[in-house]
Amino acid sequence: MPPTESDVLRGTLDLLILKTLTLAPMHGWGISQRIQEHSRGVLDVNQGSLYPALQRLEQRDLITSVWQTTENNRRAKYYTLTVAGRRAVGAETAQWRRYVMAVESILQTT
């Protein structure tokens, strides 16, 4: 079944989160900042939608979470990639690239 628009958006967000976490474990706010930085401000992710996405990923066992203290001595929930998650990054990235190429090819023909 071809992905619906919200599926795509959700799927995109999931991918971005996973990719961000390949660098290092991070808490929710940190992830949102990294996405913003690395996209050079283009992707202004609705920060609230991060948390449902993080929950989804955790339910799919692609990331795990643990409460830790930050440098400023505050408590925050840190997320890490699991082994399955690391594998998923590659698979999802490939799928994304295929999707982009498909859209591109359609746009070029018209």
Added chain:
Amino acid sequence: MPIKALRLRLRALLQRDAVEQELNDEIRFHIEQETEKNIRLGMSAHEARRQALIVFGGVERAKEDYRDGRGDRPLADLRSDVRQTLRTFRRNPTFVAAVVTTLALGIGANVAIFSAVSAVMLRPLPFPQPDRLAMLWEDNDEKGWSQQTAAPANMLDWQEQVRAFSGLAGYQDFFEQSSLETPTGPRVVNGVAVTGGFFNVLGVRPALGATFTEADTWASGKRVAVVSDQTWRQHLGADPGIVGRTVTLDGRPVQVIGVMPPDFTFPTNDTGLWTPIAWDPADRGQVWFRRGHWMRPFARLRDGVTFEQARTELQTVMGRLETQYPATNTRMKAGLGPLREFRVGPTRTPLLVLLGATGLLLLIACANIGNLLLVRAASREREVVLRRALGAGRGRIARQTLTESFVLSLMGGAAGLALGWWGTRALVALQPAGLLPVADVRPDLRVFTFVLVLSTLSALLFGLAPALWSARRNAVDILKESGRTSSESRRMRRWGNALAIGEVALALMLTVGAGLLLRSFWHLTRVEPGFESRGVLAVSLAFHPGRYQELAGVTGFLQQLRARVGGLHGVDGAALSSRLPLSKNTGWTSDFAVRGQPISETSREIMHREVGPGYFRTMRVPLVSGRDFTGTDRAGAERVAIINQAMADQHFRGRDPVGEMIAFDREPDTTSIWHRIVGVAGSEHQKSLGEPPRPEVFTALEQTPRRGVHVVIRTATDPHLLVPAVEGVISELDPGMPVLTAVTMDDAKSRSLARERFLATLLLAFASVGALLSIVGVYGVVAQLALRRTNEMNIRIALGAQAAQVRWLVVRHGLTLVGAGVVTGCILSAALGGAVRKLLYGVGPLDPFTFVVMPACLLLTGLVASWIPAVRATRTDPAGALRSE
């Protein structure tokens, strides 16, 4: 669902608050970080926070999405629904109390009766593979025998010849009361003699020690017994070393070889002792061994054999025996059926009738509650409209109403279970002895499931209607209404009326049922038992061979006893009899022949009793013709007999039987003993008031002595007062003689009616509750309508109508409801009357008296119930009513 996801959801479910708190913390942290970032970028604290929130994009929305992902939305909704429901209940305690009480009554009654049904009819017998056990019997259409006891010789032949049985055993069908010596004195124990394979065929193992073997069927010299758990605890001190101990039973030493487990109650639930039947092998070939019928055999079917196959084989064998032994077995047939049927049979109809009654009661209760809920739903319509306006969906509101119904029904169900548990205990405690063949009647798993199902069904039944109602209504219509008649409120009135009519119909069925049973009982109490029961004491004694080797000793004792007791102060007369009327032990029967009369084809069975002189006078049984026994009728003198009126009517139509000769063989020969009939006495009811007296013959006790004797004593005062004096005389004559029982004949008569009384009382109780509920329901509907029409009625009065006329409107409404309900109920009762036919005596299921009186009672109560709201409605100030319009 993957493990991780499951674990997370479970955690979310079980540690709700902790998870919620975590989410809050996480989001708070996020906002704080963003705020700090903004401050670093130069915004003011206030602006920084504001921007952070904007960028986050809706905290609540995020939380909602998060919670949705958790998948516990329906549960959260349920929780909030329940909380809302409880809040509402707190504000309307009377409503809740009314509903819960009504439902508790309905369900409680069902639980009590269903516990009995479950224990008696559904629970499997406590034997291994109980459905392979069959009860065997003999039939004889010539004598009118059906499911009768079997002759021992026949029984033994079945055991040897019927291949379909893997084992056969039997018990003696009269229950002897034995006297057991305990440290605290002699105690009466109900004993039964059984064949050796009794316990093995049933497949039960003893709790202590061992049971009998096949060899115990035949006399072996040693005297052994197996005791019940109750006997062991109550009379033998629960001695763990009881196995092998010798106790004194009926004056003789008996060794206890085993104790049975507590739930073993075969053949009856008051059997305390089992002894081996210990036949003499020489008796095996005797004619009387095949002629007398006193055994109840049962058998275990071999694996793979059906009841049909076993029955066929049994009948084939019996056919063979009929040709082999024509003297005893002519026209004797055999039959078998599942053991459970035999045990349960007599209680099935009463139990099912009671279950039906409680079912009706529950329906009435539900109708009542339905009405209450309907009214409530109608009164909350504006609130519902408001909620709809605020965005609640139709489904949500219906769900709310349904939740209320379920919570109510759960509460009612729990209360009903408690009430029912108590009711079951009351039922068991108050039942006439032995009505329920099972000792242990308790709400079990089946009953709990039953209650759950009932509660759920009730919830659906009276919850769905208001729920559908609430969901269907149009908001605009509701707001437009101001309480006057409209199409919707007319619809509600119709529903209310229909429910009230239904309730009354059901209540009528209950009251008619109760009325029929009461009338039956009343008829039974008016049956003449054939003797005068007031003022008679009956004391029973047993002369066991241990103490009285020779029968002459028995006779001597009894003569002295009669003389001494007859001389006691307050005693008008004393006599002896081997059996009492209206008792379970109906004694023995035989064939008979009258000299000079041809052998007829009609029923030729006659009951026997041995009595001493003066019996008929003491019991005030009329002597219709001839004379009573006297002192001259003793051993060695000519054999005499007295027959009862039933026998005279059947076989001596028109002629005077006195002087005829009678013998107790089918075809008399030279060994027959001929008796001269010297008198005809009135007929006593031998077994129960409900069964007509059967032909009976009395022989002189001194000529045919017996070891079990009752002494009947007539007094002008209370017979109970005589007991110590009589016991004193007995112990003077023989200090060790135990008195087995001492009852007054009044008590015996009352006890013989115990079943019918119990059943009628129970049904009356249910019917009363049902009638009360239904009248309350009618009152509710009538009062409600009267309330709505108060203004209209006051206007009428103000405009000149008589108060009485206006009141009549209300009363007419009530009477119409009750009338319609009564008519419907009568039709239903007439249709279903056949169900109780078996329980009735002296009345038919369509008894006109009952069908007139019960509806009249309901109409009367309905009149009263309608009168009250009528009066109340017309009491308010008419002028004020006009003003408030």
